[in-house]
Amino acid sequence: MxxxxxxxxxxxxxxxxxxxxxxxxxxxxxxxxxxxxxxxxxxxxxxxxxxxxxxxxxxxxxSDRGELIRQVALAVMRRITQRAEALAEEPDPFGALERFVFQAAEERVGALCPMVSDTFDGHDPEVAQATESLQRATTALMTRAQDAGQLRTDVAVGDLMVALTQLTRPLPGVCAIGFDRFVQRHLQLFLDGLRAPARSTLEGTAATLEDLKGCHK
The missing domain is CATH 1.10.10 (Arc Repressor Mutant, subunit A)
Incomplete structure (x- = not known):
């Protein structure tokens, strides 16, 4: 043998x-x-x-700092996408959207956003796939809330992401540690403004992630 x-x-x-x-x-x-x-x-x-x-x-x-930053940003995008997908069948559509926003804020997307815009190659297939998956999952949450009459109809995923990244970004000269106490308050104010029926008329058109890409060119 x-x-x-x-x-x-x-x-x-x-x-x-x-x-x-x-x-x-x-x-x-x-x-x-x-x-x-x-x-x-x-x-x-x-x-x-x-x-x-x-x-x-x-x-x-x-191999270098750029590749590490790229992988950090991709990992954050994928985790946010997974959070959105996990909330897709929640019985309260707007409640699911609220939970998604606060969970995404935990990923510190605002602090990471400047780094991402400076490092990412928009033509990178892996980046494109991660972006598409994130947009699809987030749009599904928003569409459910709009169909239920809970979310104003004049907003899109780009509007949500702009607010999320801006409101979770530490102000210049402010330490990132401890900044969360402001983030929670301001995100709730923003979410209250998303509820239907809308109490105002927004100028312009709803923003998509494609619109946001154009801002970095």
Whole structure:
């Protein structure tokens, strides 16, 4: 009988891949927190320290700062999309939209927005796919609320994202830590303004994510 001497290698390979995947996830999460706190120029040594990995491990996964920032932004977009999709069948459409807004705010999209606009390549297929998925999931939440007569009909996903990013962005000279107490109040004020029946007439047309892309060109 011939023994297969390569058989034990498969579990070890799987463990190594799992470890690498966990390290990568830890680095991305640590980078997100550090960038929100210190900005995109945070030392990568600090990111590695927060992730609990060595510098060599960080550079093995991310060749440079730009690629790390790109992956942070993509991870945030995907998590926000997942949050929207998870709320798609909630019985109260406007309540689901409210929960989505506050959950998205937890991802610090306002603090990350300037970094994203400076780093992202709009022609990047991965970026395009993440953007499309986010728009589709968010639009579905808004459409349900509009169909239920709970959300004013003269707004679109771009309007929501503009408000979300602006209201969760720390003011110049204001520390990002502790800023959440203002964010919650202002987001609730914004959401109250979205309810139907509308108490005002908005100028212009509803904004889409495509409209927002044009602002960065």
């Amino acid at each position: 011939t023994l297969d001497v390569t058989a034990p290698a498969r579990p070890r390979t799987m463990r190594l891949r799992a470890d690498a995947s966990r390290n990568r996830e830890r680095i991305v999460n640590a980078a997100c927190e550090a960038i929100v706190e210190y900005g995109p120029d945070v030392p990568l040594d600090e990111v590695a320290r927060r992730a609990g990995v060595g510098n060599a491990t960080l550079y093995r996964h991310f």
